[in-house]
Amino acid sequence: MAVASALLASASLGACGGEDAISGSGESAEAQVVPAGPAEGELKISNWPLYIDPGKDGTIAEFERESGIDVEYVEEINDNVQFFGKIQPQLAEGESGGRSLITVSDWLAGQMHELGYLHEFDKSELPNVEDNLIPALRGADADPNRDFTVPWQSGMTGLIVRTDLAPEIDEMADLFDPKYKGKVDMLSEMRDTVPMTLKSMGIDPDEATQEEWLEAVDVIDRAADSGQIRRFTGNDYIRDLASGDVVAALGWSGDAVQLQKDNPDIEFVMPEEGCMLWSTSLEIPVGAPNPQAAQEFINFVYDPEVQADIAEYVNYVTPVSGVKEILAERDPELARNELIFPTKEYTADCSFEPVLGGADGEEITKAFQDAISG
Numbered sequence: 024m025a026v027a028s029a030l031l032a033s034a035s036l037g038a039c040g041g042e043d044a045i046s047g048s049g050e051s052a053e054a055q056v057v058p059a060g061p062a063e064g065e066l067k068i069s070n071w072p073l074y075i076d077p078g079k080d081g082t083i084a085e086f087e088r089e090s091g092i093d094v095e096y097v098e099e100i101n102d103n104v105q106f107f108g109k110i111q112p113q114l115a116e117g118e119s120g121g122r123s124l125i126t127v128s129d130w131l132a133g134q135m136h137e138l139g140y141l142h143e144f145d146k147s148e149l150p151n152v153e154d155n156l157i158p159a160l161r162g163a164d165a166d167p168n169r170d171f172t173v174p175w176q177s178g179m180t181g182l183i184v185r186t187d188l189a190p191e192i193d194e195m196a197d198l199f200d201p202k203y204k205g206k207v208d209m210l211s212e213m214r215d216t217v218p219m220t221l222k223s224m225g226i227d228p229d230e231a232t233q234e235e236w237l238e239a240v241d242v243i244d245r246a247a248d249s250g251q252i253r254r255f256t257g258n259d260y261i262r263d264l265a266s267g268d269v270v271a272a273l274g275w276s277g278d279a280v281q282l283q284k285d286n287p288d289i290e291f292v293m294p295e296e297g298c299m300l301w302s303t304s305l306e307i308p309v310g311a312p313n314p315q316a317a318q319e320f321i322n323f324v325y326d327p328e329v330q331a332d333i334a335e336y337v338n339y340v341t342p343v344s345g346v347k348e349i350l351a352e353r354d355p356e357l358a359r360n361e362l363i364f365p366t367k368e369y370t371a372d373c374s375f376e377p378v379l380g381g382a383d384g385e386e387i388t389k390a391f392q393d394a395i396s397g
Contacts, residue, residue, distance in 0.1 A: 040096075055142050056310055057143070057148070060319065066123050067097065068094060068102055068124045068317075070098060072276065074126070074176065077336075105257060116308045123314055124305060124321070125306050127303065129302055129304055138369045155325050161337070177339060179298040179300055183260070187264050187287075189203065193292055207273075208253055208264075211253050211255040213387070213388055213392075215301075222294070241394075277338045277339040280362060281337070297371070325345065327343055330346050331349040335354070336349065339363065
């Protein structure tokens with residue numbers, strides 16, 4: 024766990040860049056702390072697909088039984104920028120579209136906070152977070168004191184492969200092989216796709232120049248124009264893999280585990296070039312109709328027993344201490360799973376999601392968006 028924590032510390036610090044097109048002026052608006060009040064009533068949570076254990080014995084159902092709060096859990100986040108574009112007009116009017124809890128990457132949360140779109144927490148209502156958040160994730164560049172973000176899960180971006188259709192794929196460069204023309208997906212998340220393309224070019228993203236970043240975007244642009252890449256997606260690459268429309272996708276580690284439950288021929292493959300490491304966090308938007316219930320849920324999922332249930336299902340890197348010990352008793356093999364508890368050796372060639380702020384980042388972002396929008 025110490026190794027995983029060290030990796031996650033850097034991942035959380037690296038995943039918090041600014042995107043000028045989102046941040047506007049960059050001037051911070053005055054934050055609103057969640058007001059005091061009872062945690063009751065109804066709670067709407069917006070999250071990514073396959074990101075919590077489901078069913079009548081799952082975390083949502085358990086929370087409803089213990090709290091008396093009725094939960095509407097919506098899997099509507101497929102891509103950070105896409106989701107922000109969807110809710111930003113509501114947030115600008117002081118509304119959240121009924122959402123009281125959302126999950127986005129730290130870098131986007133930082134920009135939303137600057138715009139005055141996120142509540143700050145009443146930390147007295149989050150004792151489990153104070154007690155159980157692993158030390159490595161207690162701060163991030165976007166939110167040094169975790170005033171408005173609480174880590175949800177962390178993970179790795181690598182290859183998800185249909186091993187029955189393309190068992191030989193084991194490196195990022197394979198996605199550009201004409202042999203797989205029209206049979207691969209890449210992510211619409213710029214901070215995943217461009218750095219991984221740099222890796223396929225033999226360039227370390229941490230050392231890359233502005234010119235090299237733009238060269239990587241050109242590689243992606245040419246692959247898109249030629250039809251090499253079937254499409255750029257968020258989480259919905261899972262449908263293409265399940266149907267066999269693609270033989271491989273650049274994707275997120277936990278998704279592979281969920282897909283494998285239905286099809287054992289779907290597998291997460293650590294690219295020979297290494298992966299990207301990242302974190303997503305929970306946030307309460309300003310205009311949330313029930314921020315008190317949102318805090319109650321955050322505190323609930325930071326119980327190690329509850330978080331062990333989540334980790335057992337999603338197989339992402341958990342931010343809660345004590346989970347590995349619980350899983351070791353339940354299922355020793357799961358406790359050794361490198362997708363949940365990555366070793367230093369497993370992630371030796373991995374990099375952390377880049378900041379890419381300022382004018383240079385804006386230029387790369389615009390070039391990438393132009394490339395993937397065709």
